[in-house]
Amino acid sequence: MAETRVESVEKALSILEAFSGEQRSLTLTEIAKETGLYKSNVSRLASSLERYGYLKRDADRRFRLGPALWRLGTLYRRNFEMGDAIRPVLRQLVADTGETASFYVLDQDERLCLYRENSPEPVRHHLDEGARLTLRAGAAGHVLAAFSLLDAGAKAQLAADGSCTSAGERNPHIASAAAPIVDAAGQFHGALAVSGPLERLSGDALEMARLRVLLAARELSRDIL
Amino acid sequence: MAETRVESVEKALSILEAFSGEQRSLTLTEIAKETGLYKSNVSRLASSLERYGYLKRDADRRFRLGPALWRLGTLYRRNFEMGDAIRPVLRQLVADTGETASFYVLDQDERLCLYRENSPEPVRHHLDEGARLTLRAGAAGHVLAAFSLLDAGAKAQLAADGSCTSAGERNPHIASAAAPIVDAAGQFHGALAVSGPLERLSGDALEMARLRVLLAARELSRDIL
DNA sequence: AAAGTTGTTGCGTAGAGTGGAACAGATGGC
DNA sequence: GCCATCTGTTCCACTCTACGCAACAACTTT
Numbered sequence: 001m002a003e004t005r006v007e008s009v010e011k012a013l014s015i016l017e018a019f020s021g022e023q024r025s026l027t028l029t030e031i032a033k034e035t036g037l038y039k040s041n042v043s044r045l046a047s048s049l050e051r052y053g054y055l056k057r058d059a060d061r062r063f064r065l066g067p068a069l070w071r072l073g074t075l076y077r078r079n080f081e082m083g084d085a086i087r088p089v090l091r092q093l094v095a096d097t098g099e100t101a102s103f104y105v106l107d108q109d110e111r112l113c114l115y116r117e118n119s120p121e122p123v124r125h126h127l128d129e130g131a132r133l134t135l136r137a138g139a140a141g142h143v144l145a146a147f148s149l150l151d152a153g154a155k156a157q158l159a160a161d162g163s164c165t166s167a168g169e170r171n172p173h174i175a176s177a178a179a180p181i182v183d184a185a186g187q188f189h190g191a192l193a194v195s196g197p198l199e200r201l202s203g204d205a206l207e208m209a210r211l212r213v214l215l216a217a218r219e220l221s222r223d224i225l
Numbered sequence: 226m227a228e229t230r231v232e233s234v235e236k237a238l239s240i241l242e243a244f245s246g247e248q249r250s251l252t253l254t255e256i257a258k259e260t261g262l263y264k265s266n267v268s269r270l271a272s273s274l275e276r277y278g279y280l281k282r283d284a285d286r287r288f289r290l291g292p293a294l295w296r297l298g299t300l301y302r303r304n305f306e307m308g309d310a311i312r313p314v315l316r317q318l319v320a321d322t323g324e325t326a327s328f329y330v331l332d333q334d335e336r337l338c339l340y341r342e343n344s345p346e347p348v349r350h351h352l353d354e355g356a357r358l359t360l361r362a363g364a365a366g367h368v369l370a371a372f373s374l375l376d377a378g379a380k381a382q383l384a385a386d387g388s389c390t391s392a393g394e395r396n397p398h399i400a401s402a403a404a405p406i407v408d409a410a411g412q413f414h415g416a417l418a419v420s421g422p423l424e425r426l427s428g429d430a431l432e433m434a435r436l437r438v439l440l441a442a443r444e445l446s447r448d449i450l
Numbered sequence: 451a452a453a454g455t456t457g458t459t460g461c462g463t464a465g466a467g468t469g470g471a472a473c474a475g476a477t478g479g480c
Numbered sequence: 481g482c483c484a485t486c487t488g489t490t491c492c493a494c495t496c497t498a499c500g501c502a503a504c505a506a507c508t509t510t
Contacts, residue, residue: 004269004458005276006498008467012234013277016297024304028488038469043489044229051230052238053333058412061488065301067332070339072241073298074355076290079249107292108278114295130299187284229489232466233498253457263500268458286457455508460501467497476487 099196
């Protein structure tokens, strides 16, 4: 594995990461505090980021994320071209289970919700596309962990069932079932998941959801070559 | 204006820009050729980008854009929080005019389609959210140009009409009308536009579209404080 | 095998990037 | 009004990083 790193680049990227928090706009000093860099340094790095549209500066001189990120973000998603294949599957899962269905990919050491179709139920598990969650809890987390880290436990469960379930792990009121998408070439793409309130999704209901997710994932895995 | 730049950062960002072209996956040498950097340099910069999830590497060692871009891209869009305000307006414009309505923002020296609602007509102007177009043509292009560059012509037209129209400029079969969104503080946010096939959108129809866009933009401008 | 690819690594040096302080605008309190 | 305290930018000297290049390694093609 490459151990090479370019420090100034990584510092610049860590500036962008500073916007992952609650704050959607930051002053220069706030960024400096957040990243541990010197103000002067942040100022220089940020102006390079700004030049390329990765940051933009408000009228009140506060920094915000820039439009280039969204432009490249849509390019990233288009790369997959899987949206067209995945959306219908998610919708079908919602129709079959009555719960929310989503598709997660690995992003660093966390998981990123790429696509999501919400349950029609008034009480449902709600989450936005683009949200980032831990790999350490939740069915989809376990599936992704099995492929990213050397998580022996998750691997074992996947080998046995081909899928994972969780109940009240990440959030005490939510249960979920998830299965991996692996193409014919053996390349891992992400995890399909169904999630909903624990009260509806437990016992047989959860097991049924697991089977439905597993089935959908298998079919999807075959379709995408 | 800040003239400071951090070269290695800008080189790294130019690597990401290399994916703006047709290719959605590039080899290291292709990136090197595209950016004019040395292979060894690209290798080091790219591994830093990869470490942060801005690039990812396929099984066949080709580079692709990474999920971090999409994650931050959605954050960027959420920053606006304008989606909630803009989408209904776009839908209303589609209902009123029967044509496609969209919202553009500035991205460097081009315009970026942030939101779009498509016309229900079978023949319509189609374009994806995230697409990037020139500022040099099209009604929305003129509006944005008036605010970004010192485009005297566009500024004059905006001052006179408060809006712009175009017919067959960027694409010979498309006409459009656009107006700026400027908040109470005088901050410019982007351009609202309606566009459709020239055959439907000309003469009185285009003028009516212009008025509708202008009205919608004024209301929206007021709403967003 | 040889002659191309490809991407990675080692190395010495030029010079870019950095820390720190000093400066310059804003803002605000009294 | 004035001083105190924020903000962000600029300057400068030094250090150490990032870079160009070459050599290398791992695969394909001929």
